[in-house]
Amino acid sequence: MSSTGMATDERIRKTSRLRTALVRPELGAIVGVIAVFLFFIVFAGDSGMFNPQGVLNWSTVSAQFVIIAVGACMLMIAGEFDLSVGSMIGFAGMSIAIMSVTLGWPVWMAILLTFVLCVSIGALTGTIVVRTGLPSFIVSLAFLFILRGFTIFFPQVIERRTIIGGISSAAEGDWLAPLFGGKLGAPFFSWLAEMNIIATYSRGSRMGEPMVSGIPMLIVWALVLVVIAHIVLTRTKFGNWVFASGGDAQAARYVGVPVARVKILMFMFTAFCATVFATCQVMEFGSAGADRGLLKEFEAIIAVVIGGALLTGGFGSVIGAALGAIIFGVVQQGLFFAGVESSLFRVFLGVILLFAVILNTYIRRIITGER
């Protein structure tokens, strides 16, 4: 309670700058990232994890997690879940493969149509959630099965198999495909190799080429999505509506926030992110498989929660979610570099999840005054 009219309240302790800087939703994730890097510098420092190829390896995997975590984060802050993200990844990849390889359509058309299709499915999920008032948990769970079912059904019926390859050759010379499967800064990396700053292949058909030939578009997409989502969320009117819709939909409606529109748009954005992930993956592998993206929805949600978002909505940070995704990627690849049995990945993740969430809950109580 304030002492009305007084400039200071003797019962509010002055908070130090350090404390103000520390008390932020991302703190759990920041601490987690530092802990994870320290761990691997100690246990895998000389394994090649931190040379250019190693860095490229874990940052690519992290970027995959980041892309889906950004979508899941925005949606979670708006107060909803999407459990169909993993199935959507498989579905989108298969859609591109069927359109471009089986039907022989140009790859750019396959990509664009897949985006339209998947974002529409996101809109449908959102509309059902908003109209029926059912928990998004249930509605998106239904789509988890529906989309995965179609992802297995179509290639089996059309091609009699569950993996469709040949996308790389179909994508050759396509104008849109490099936006997802290409690499950025190739001349720069060649120059680095010439200067002997980075390693080159010493044998084989690619002898003389740099081992790291550019930054994969996947990483570029991850960075762009994080920056845009962070700015939209924290700096715009729409961002305020996202927080309000998740914080208390009824209170938001009372002051005229279009809650239904905000939530549907966030479902569409989540679907968009899943499709970006799928397109990058398909362009990189040159094939689409019916089992792609399995369990990705949970990995995205875990990254978001490590990043400090509240499961029930209204609170969270895109930066935090991205850091959570980096923890995921680094641990997954780092255990491989450290030569540890990969099943320990899950143990490690469980422990980090638990610690980060405990720390986040504590921080959130300080920020929001929850008791």
Added chain:
Amino acid sequence: MSDVIHAPILEMQGIEKHFGPVIALNGVSFDVRPGECHCLLGDNGAGKSTFIKTMSGVHKPTKGTILFEGKSMSFDSPRDAMTAGIATVYQDLAMIPLMSVTRNFWMGREPVRRVGPFRFMDFKTANSVTMEEMAKMGINLRSPDQAVGTLSGGERQTVAIARAVYFGAKVLILDEPTSALGVRQTANVLSTIDKVRKTGIAVVFITHNVRHALAVGDRFTVLNRGKTLGTAQRGQITPEELQDMMAGGQEMVALESSLGGTV
């Protein structure tokens, strides 16, 4: 009330509201003038909530007319009523505790700043206006970034009132703003009501606490079982009389004598 008698800004005449077989309101008449605080008293179940929801556009009356600034009005939604200048501060739905004071204050009406083709929320303006408006109500915020959840119940009510006033409310409906508050916080909210009234806004103050009503009210209307039991001017009625009217008379007298004073 001031010496100048204004015409009522909001007049509710013979309002009836039925929910199926239940008659929640059975001919309630009520009006409020600019610069006055009109208290609406009633025990639980008297129809207070239904009545204010009719006033604020949530419910449509089954019968009766609503005159706003002398014209007959029919609100389709709370948003409609808000645009006309009727703002309601609900006890629990006022604020989102997870969000900052500024974000709450401007929710739904965020100020925007253009940078090239992009439009950003203008936090500089938003923060300074929020601090200023809160200071006018006598609350000095530590920071406009602090979450509403860190404020006390009385301060939250005050943010909601300040918001309604800033966005041009002509009629401010307060739904039991003091019922969950401590003594000191109640005093603060009551003094805020007094400040608001003095700026010429019509205040409808819903409460079941006679002492809170008498502290700031100019007129008092008692609702009981969906009907108005009458309206009294300040000074024409004692707390005991009000209390009796609210509770429905004789039983309460017996109860109070056993409890030793006005409840």
